[in-house]
Amino acid sequence: MQKTALVPYARLPRDHHDRHVLASTVDVAGAAHWLLAERAPKRGGDPRPFDALVVSVHDGGAVEVTPLSAVRARWPHLDRLPDGGFVVASARARRADEHPQVQVFDALGHEARSFTVGDAIQHLLVDRAGDLWAGHFDENPDGIRRWSPAGQLRWASDDAPGAGWIMDCYALNVSGPTAWACPYTDFPLLEIAPGRPMKVRSNTVRGAKAVAVHEEWVAFVGGYGEERNLIRYGGLTDTSVETGGSAVLTAPDGAPLGPSRFVGRGSRVYVQTEPFTEWGVFDLSA
Known part of the structure; x- marks a missing residue:
């Protein structure tokens, strides 16, 4: 089978x-960010807030460092807001939690506000307008929701008929005004654009962990078992995805990929493997 190598993208200094x-x-905007702490968190360990550091590497290699004060999340999601601030969210939101799940930090690293978006966050991505897209895994039936940076719910997948039962948001891509998702159980490709009804396309690809979209083409990355590093290509019709060829995604040097993290942004899927200090990129538009 054809192999497609990741292109090196960004590296933690x-x-x-x-x-x-x-x-x-x-x-x-294409900048890579790392949320760093002095030590790894312990399971069920110290619940006290801690100071952290965000190291950002911009396109072209410029490095920016932002200290964050009193971070609470032990297993966090991270993204940057258009105003230069950051959002840090705990993947879990338990009833017994004393503080809200999501912290919004200003550009100086101070907490500006906090709120809760629901338990079991699988994906948390900020779009160009600054809205937060939360895709939940199967311990939360909320599916996919979009929030303002102030914590106001703006859209929910349970208000979108025709998508079937959205039990687990396997793949989420957020770039411009449109978001794309591929959720369990039926794995439709969802096109979600503000101001118009969600478009639902039937899809035969199962278990993809990331999706990239460019013009009338789509690529699904990842899957179950031996398909975890597979790219499957398809064309978009008005109602379906017509699948075509496939390739094996590899490290930049051609080596097999280990367990990976994915971030989908438009035509790109960014990929990271242990020890999570480097990002590579697959670009469907290339």
Whole structure:
């Protein structure tokens, strides 16, 4: 089978390799960010807030460092807001939790506000307008929801007929005004654009962990078992995805990929493997 190698994209500067990577992402503008702490969190361990560091690597290699004060999330999601601030969210929101799940930090690293978006966050991505898209895994039936940066619910997938039962948001892509998702159980490809009804396309690809879309083409990345590093291509019709060829996604040097994290942004899927200090990119438009 044809192989497609990731292109090296961004690397955490070595000066920061002595810290533990709590979370990492690539934002809507293409900058890579790492949320770092002095030590790894312990399961069920110290609940006290801690100070952290966000190291950002911009397109072109410029490095920016932002200290964050009093972070509460132990297993966080991270993204950047258009105003230069950051959002840090705990994947879990328990009833017994004393504080809201999502912290919004200003550009200086101080908490500006906090709110809760619901338990079991699988994906948390900020779009160009600054809205937060939360895709939940199967311990929360909320599916996919969009929130303002102030915590106001703006859209929910349970208000969108025709998508079937959205039990688990396997793949979520947020770039411009449109979001794309591929949820369990039927794995339709959802096109979600503000101001118009959600478009639902039937799809035969099962278990994809990320999706990239460019013009009338789509690529699904990842899957179950031996398909975890598979790319499956398709064309978009008005009502369905017509699947075509496939390829194996590899590391930039051609080596097999280990367990991976994915971030979908438009035509791109950014990929990260342990020890999570580097990002590679697959670009469907290329």
